[in-house]
Amino acid sequence: MTKLFALIDCNNFYVSCERVFRPDLEGKPVVVLSNNDGCVVARSAEVKAIGIPMGSPYFKVRKLLDQHGALVFSSNYELYGDMSSRVMSVLSRFSPDVEIYSIDEAFLGLDGFEDWDVSAYASELRTKVKCWTGIPVSVGIGPTKTLAKLAAERVKKDKISGGVNVLCHHASIEAALAATPVGDIWGVGRQWGKRFPSVGVYTALDFTRQPKHWVRKKMGISGARMQMELQGQACFDLDSQPTDRKSCVSSRSFAKTVEDLDQLKDAVATFAARAGERLRQGSLVAGQLTAFAVTDRHNPHQPQHHASATVALPNPSNLTMDLTRAALSAFTKAYRPGFRYKKAGVMLLDLAPASDMQPTLFAPSQMNQEKALRLQGALDCLNGAQKGGKDLVRIGAGGIAPETKPGANRGVKKGWHLRRNHTSPRYTTAWAELRTVHAC
């Protein structure tokens, strides 16, 4: 039985989310920025038409966007995450096999649908998603995941009306491969995209025609799989079981650079707490922790440094108290003075289910452990009680930076605060920010 995959891709997802609640944005140029208002991470069709590339630094394209009257949003992940789960739940009505691939993409397994009119089925899916969530999607269908993905991409590139592209026959597959630059293949990144043309490989079709051993030798196993997938031979299965996470990172770039150890420790403590929160949500514990800070890699005039140190947690934990202690000890080891740090973070590694945890010889006594858990529960409760009131209660060991000490310069932002100047409301996850409808 030949396999059949569909890739459902939300069009300009973040922009579409904003438009659901602001229909007046329809037809206008709209962009969504990354954290810190750094880069353009979502563009409406109108913005793409202006020629603004994905990932452009905002400050470089700001003028051009203004000239075209573009509307600009800081990213609102609470909104996008909620809209995403709405879309995914609609998709699950259309196939028992769904793999949520990213916030805005999902693969559907269509094994056993071969005798159906899959094109009509996909159209119906598209209509339902749009109708029930407000999000427009493109659908690509093919015998492998890579071809399904390529099919969906061609929907946008070739402006295929109806938003569905089925690649099931030799001729249509070859035509799509020939129209796709090699750099646009799923799995071919910037490095390979640059190198291929110099060896005479320009399109995905050229790539499929390279000798197998050459691809294997030059690109390794990933390249070999990619080539087989494009030739119609499935190497990747649908992965409907979310895989266990192996690491968890919390990090941020600062609006301004920071040199001061105390301020950096304050930031690192915050990241440790944030990462721990995510661990507890997933009932995981970490066995190792890395704390790091890096200088601004975009500024060649400043001395560069990557400060980083890893410590093992004596007993795997997800408690803010343990993680903060480990993070501060690691960071103190890693810190080198005299550098202007632009970004810092905490990585939790060696993750394992909290239930698997074996008490070690050095584990704190049962009594202390219980106390620690109760304390963490109380902290989570306080911090969770008012959404948006995050960090209401924090661990004091964080080496609070001078300007955040009680009484001192109240209202002055921390040195490492985030820039977010264009936020939209959390329409779907905060009562106070619901969209208001005025009756005429």
Added chain:
DNA sequence: TCTGGGGTCCTAGGACCC
């Protein structure tokens, strides 16, 4: 002035063992 954040997989090379 202003360039994101959170992940995974693969590979090469070193350490170590027999």
Added chain:
DNA sequence: TCTGGGGTCCTAGGACCC
């Protein structure tokens, strides 16, 4: 003193994804 070769495990770094 001779100092080969194969296996495994770990880690750092590269490349890629969205």
